[in-house]
Structure formats: structure tokens, C-alpha cells
Amino acid sequence: MAVKLSDVAKLAGVSPTTVSRVINDYGYISDKTRNKVHQAMRELNYQPNSLARSLHGKHTKLVGLIFPGASHPFFGELIEKIEEELFAAGYKTILCNAGDDKEKEREYLRMLLANQVDGVIAGAHNIGIEEYNQAGLPIVAFDRQLSDQVPIVSSDNYQGGVLATEELYQAGCRSIYFVGNPNSRVHPTDNRLAGYQEVIKKYNLTSHIHSVTFAETTTYKAMLIRDLLQTHKVDGVVCTDDLTALLVINIARELGRRIPEDIKVIGYDGTQFIRQYHPELSTIVQPIGDIAKVLVDLLQRRIKEPKQAIVPKNYTLPVTLLRRSSSR
Incomplete structure (x- = not known):
């Protein structure tokens, strides 16, 4: 049986309203009460409903990643670095492998919107997806022109x-x-x-x-x-x-x-x-590490200040030549 908010309240010895306020970081709660609620949540393995929190105007702390696929070494390493940066900033990720399928990417974007993610980092190479212009969501692109409203991060x-x-x-x-x-x-x-x-x-x-x-x-x-x-x-x-x-x-x-x-x-x-x-x-x-940092930094800025849009432009990072035996 799924653990309910009332179960957490009973174990912590507080009211369900207090538990809700702790979860949503709303109003004054003493450190002692806050610690009791968190301890009860850990003991019961209770996971707050992110969608319910978003409906109350709170961030879900979820970010969607849309990429061609994680099996390619480059995208696999980039996704790993992005996830590490997001996790350190308090976000969890939903990974969507869009491949070269335009309709698949469109469905993933719709799914992310329906799940109230806080933002999206997109790096697949499908074109002509109008939903990116209509999403009304903080979006940052890797190496790809999505719309005139989305900044692009890439290497040179x-x-x-x-x-x-x-x-x-x-x-x-x-x-x-x-x-x-x-x-x-x-x-x-x-x-x-x-x-x-x-x-x-x-x-x-x-x-x-x-x-x-x-x-x-x-x-x-x-x-x-x-x-x-x-x-x-x-x-x-x-x-x-x-x-x-x-x-x-x-x-x-x-x-x-x-x-x-x-x-x-x-x-x-x-x-x-x-x-x-x-x-x-x-x-x-x-x-790759620097690309991930810039992508996550831009996305966080867009999430924190959604009404103060970042001027869309290209953020271009330098590349280097690694000379080894196949060319000399």
C-alpha cells in the first residue's frame, strides 16, 4: 500500500498541514519540526508528489533531457555530465532518447510538458517541431536551432x-x-x-x-x-x-x-x-564538461527568472586538436 501524507504526519506527531508546509517550504516551521518530518519521510520512504507540488506553484525540480541516444559515446558522456550538474543543483532528470524520429521527439516533449518539468535541455537533431515555439517552458538547446526564443550552446x-x-x-x-x-x-x-x-x-x-x-x-x-x-x-x-x-x-x-x-x-x-x-x-x-556546465547554468537562470528571458544567442566554446598517431 502506498504511503500517504497522513502516515508521515502520524509518525512525526504533527498535522498533515504541517507536513505539507515542510514539503512545499511554505511558512515558518521550526528546525525541530522540520527534522521530525524529514526523518518520518525517510523511515517510510515517502516521496512527495512532484506534480501536486507544481499545481501549488512550486517547482517540481525535474528537468527533461531530449537527445538522439545515450549509446553514442559523445552523447552518453554529455548526458552524464549534465545529470551530474543538475543533481548537484538539486534537480532530477527524465531522459528521452529521440533518435532520428521527429514524432517520437514531439511526443516526448508533450510528455515532459504534461509532467510539469521545470525545464528542458534538448540536443536531438530532428527539425520542424513547432511545439518548441509554443512550449512556454524554459528550454536550452545543445548544438541545434530550435526556435528564435531558445539559446544554443555548442562548441566551435x-x-x-x-x-x-x-x-x-x-x-x-x-x-x-x-x-x-x-x-x-x-x-x-x-x-x-x-x-x-x-x-x-x-x-x-x-x-x-x-x-x-x-x-x-x-x-x-x-x-x-x-x-x-x-x-x-x-x-x-x-x-x-x-x-x-x-x-x-x-x-x-x-x-x-x-x-x-x-x-x-x-x-x-x-x-x-x-x-x-x-x-x-x-x-x-x-x-564536454564545460558544455554541460553552461547548459545547466543557462537553464537555471531561465527557471529562476522566467519573465526575464535570456537574449537568445549562440554560446560557443573552444575546441582543441588532440594529435595522435592516426594523423602523423
Whole structure:
């Protein structure tokens, strides 16, 4: 049987009204009474109803996270860092894996609104979801244009594309391919591609773009990369994420190509997992911990001052090149 507020009141020796005031932090309550109520709640494992609290004008202390999926090393690490920051600030999280499904993301957003979360951090890459314009809820975006009213936090994707391409050129590459998804309109690879193209133009090289999207299966990605390496002259590859870069390296070796002597490869993201288990991979490192801090800080400011909207703009954090054996 579920524990009721009256059960807590009976054990603590106070009235149900007093328990409600303690839970909602309303009115004067002595420290002694407050401690008795909290002790009774712990003994009974009583969890206050967050939705009921929100209906009384109190925050639920819940934040929704909408991301493509936690299995990808980058998003998994970013979600973990965001959750740690939110927990330290007194918030619990509801994680929604939207994948590349627009309708799924829309349903998750509606669910979060129905559950009266205090705010949302969104980082999936689906487009055309009007509910973000109509939510009336504090929202902060990671690496994605949601609406004109939502601030965006991202790393310097353009500079990352420049650093990766410049690194390959200085290492002697002259047939440099960009492997990623260049046509999504909201995906961070758009700016990474722009950085790549700037360096290609600077050195009067030919731009080579090989489309491999985030949503495709690993098997299909491998087929596309194998076709690229078998049918084109390639001596350098700028990849838009580390997993794609590792796939390029593995397939190149299967085809008898040496890394980095024949083909030099640079990834993107630089998670702790990849850096620890694949120390050979050169990559552009995103400041994941700093990104999480900025996302949570902006969201807290929007929650605390909902009527004083933060001027929507891009908050761009610097990236760094981690040079390892796959590019030199």
C-alpha cells in the first residue's frame, strides 16, 4: 500500500498541514519540526508528489533531457555530465532518447510538458517541431536551432573543421575527404564542413564530400566507407565523429592501407572513452564538461527568472586538436 501524507504526519506527531508546509517550504516551521518530518519521510520512504507540488506553484525540480541516444559515446558522456550538474543543483532528470524520429521527439516533449518539468535541455537533431515555439517552458538547446526564443550552446564546430583539415594538409595530405552529413540544416556538421571547405579553398585543393549520416546503421556506413576507399584516391579523411573515424581506420586496414602512412584520419568529439580505449586516434576534442556546465547554468537562470528571458544567442566554446598517431 502506498504511503500517504497522513502516515508521515502520524509518525512525526504533527498535522498533515504541517507536513505539507515542510514539503512545499511554505511558512515558518521550526528546525525541530522540520527534522521530525524529514526523518518520518525517510523511515517510510515517502516521496512527495512532484506534480501536486507544481499545481501549488512550486517547482517540481525535474528537468527533461531530449537527445538522439545515450549509446553514442559523445552523447552518453554529455548526458552524464549534465545529470551530474543538475543533481548537484538539486534537480532530477527524465531522459528521452529521440533518435532520428521527429514524432517520437514531439511526443516526448508533450510528455515532459504534461509532467510539469521545470525545464528542458534538448540536443536531438530532428527539425520542424513547432511545439518548441509554443512550449512556454524554459528550454536550452545543445548544438541545434530550435526556435528564435531558445539559446544554443555548442562548441566551435567551424574552428574544429579548420583545425582538422589544416592538420592533414600540414602532414602532407592533398586529397582530403570530408566524411559526414553535410545537408541537415540543423546538424553541427554543417559548420564543421564550412571549416573544412575554408581550408580546402585556402590551399586551392578540390573539395571531396562523402555523405555518411548519423542515423545510418554501422553496416551501411561501412559499405559507404569501403566504396569510398576502393574507388577514390584518398590520403586524408576528416570525420565528423570519432566512431566514423574508427570505422574508416578499420576498413582502411582491411583493404591493406597503412595508417597513417597511406591514409591519415582525424575524428571529432574526443570523449574520455575514445581517448582511453583508442589512443591512436587524432581527434578534435569538445569541452564536454564545460558544455554541460553552461547548459545547466543557462537553464537555471531561465527557471529562476522566467519573465526575464535570456537574449537568445549562440554560446560557443573552444575546441582543441588532440594529435595522435592516426594523423602523423
